[in-house]
Amino acid sequence: MRARIRRVDLPLFGTSALAPELGPDLYRERLARLRDRVDRNGFDDLVIYADREHSANLAWLTGFDPRFEEALLLLGSAGDPAILVGNECFGVAGAAPLAMRRHLFQDFSLPGQPRDRSRALADILTDAGIYPGGRIGVVGWKTHPIPTAVDVPSYIVDQLRRIVGSSGSVENATGLLIDPGDGLRVINEVEQLAVLEHAACLTSNAVRHLLFGLRPGMTEHEAVRLLDWDGTPLSCHLMLSSGPRASLGLLSPSDRRIDRGDWFTVAFGIWGALNCRAGFVLAGADELPRDIDDYVERLVGPYFEAVAEWYGALRIGQTGGALHQIVERRLGDPFFGISLNPGHQIGLDEWVNSPIFAGSPIELRSGMAFQVDIIPATGTAYFTTNIEDGVALADAGLRAAFEAADPAAWERIQARRRFMAEALGIELHPDVLPFSNLPAYLPPFLLSPDHAMTLVG
Numbered sequence: 262m263r264a265r266i267r268r269v270d271l272p273l274f275g276t277s278a279l280a281p282e283l284g285p286d287l288y289r290e291r292l293a294r295l296r297d298r299v300d301r302n303g304f305d306d307l308v309i310y311a312d313r314e315h316s317a318n319l320a321w322l323t324g325f326d327p328r329f330e331e332a333l334l335l336l337g338s339a340g341d342p343a344i345l346v347g348n349e350c351f352g353v354a355g356a357a358p359l360a361m362r363r364h365l366f367q368d369f370s371l372p373g374q375p376r377d378r379s380r381a382l383a384d385i386l387t388d389a390g391i392y393p394g395g396r397i398g399v400v401g402w403k404t405h406p407i408p409t410a411v412d413v414p415s416y417i418v419d420q421l422r423r424i425v426g427s428s429g430s431v432e433n434a435t436g437l438l439i440d441p442g443d444g445l446r447v448i449n450e451v452e453q454l455a456v457l458e459h460a461a462c463l464t465s466n467a468v469r470h471l472l473f474g475l476r477p478g479m480t481e482h483e484a485v486r487l488l489d490w491d492g493t494p495l496s497c498h499l500m501l502s503s504g505p506r507a508s509l510g511l512l513s514p515s516d517r518r519i520d521r522g523d524w525f526t527v528a529f530g531i532w533g534a535l536n537c538r539a540g541f542v543l544a545g546a547d548e549l550p551r552d553i554d555d556y557v558e559r560l561v562g563p564y565f566e567a568v569a570e571w572y573g574a575l576r577i578g579q580t581g582g583a584l585h586q587i588v589e590r591r592l593g594d595p596f597f598g599i600s601l602n603p604g605h606q607i608g609l610d611e612w613v614n615s616p617i618f619a620g621s622p623i624e625l626r627s628g629m630a631f632q633v634d635i636i637p638a639t640g641t642a643y644f645t646t647n648i649e650d651g652v653a654l655a656d657a658g659l660r661a662a663f664e665a666a667d668p669a670a671w672e673r674i675q676a677r678r679r680f681m682a683e684a685l686g687i688e689l690h691p692d693v694l695p696f697s698n699l700p701a702y703l704p705p706f707l708l709s710p711d712h713a714m715t716l717v718g
Contacts, residue, residue, distance in 0.1 A: 281455040
């Protein structure tokens, strides 16, 4: 099968009118599962740290994410966990779907705010059950091969270590939640999958609207308004850039005017989903400069064929190493500049972890959700191309539960599978649930958004 540009009618797959909500019972179930995991791993207590940038672990467990401030959750072996919050988050934490005992800890408040009503951190920690000789797990943001490497502010970790003393230990326990093989957060419940599908509808609909509305002469700020962001919390800053700026990828929009012939990239991510597309602001290959007039043959075609094979190999029980090998075999030439993991897990945060790396023995499991995130960085006049969409894996039981819980979302998923097979030539294993309303849809020339890459025999 070879990749070719063809005119493609991209359906309007739709979206649910209201976002699915996670109820208190689910958060209580997560708390019970985490406590069981803590006990089985030999920890006496677990501490979860969060700040504005790294709130997903805490939000997944409690439904609360700190705004402006930091927060610290003390799990305890029973009863409601304790949450330390600053001045402005004290009320918000009390409205979380998971009941928590709140402690005002004003060192988490913004600089210059009152700090006259807090108890000492040591007193709060000891009252919550941190004791000499204890083995304390700390959840920050990242795992680390050295157990004692903890990415949480030192004044918190130092205090924990002072309390447990030389007979105890304070260790990185982030893997309990985000280990790429069996972390609690990488195996999604049917309720969470519905949330992720809804989020993917929002981001992919937005990027579609931009692709079909983009015109030369717009400023980047005018173009980004086509996304029609509705205020749903972002998982990362919104990225849109054109011309030479687009080579850096991660930049926010500016007042630069978009010209015909420009490089262009956009990435829009909210909690649970992100979509990215990139290409040339042109109508077709005949408008390319002569030195890159083989852009589709040299870059986009091989890239699309690699992504299609990656999709075709995706299934429960597949190893991350096998998916990595597909991309290495097809796009391993340094020209393509593939350096990051070709695919990763997604949740409330845009990148949770990744089991997809060279030689990975990790088998993919039912309930995992992924970003198809294979990014060429040629560093040449060929610029790049990109398909970044969300997808999940579900065994027969989970698929039946999803269909029963959200029939409309299930029909959208089936419509996307049919489109990928019939219009694009990409056959999916029954385990694979595409969430994006741009499912593998790749128009290389953004002024002809109805002409996309397909596989032909």
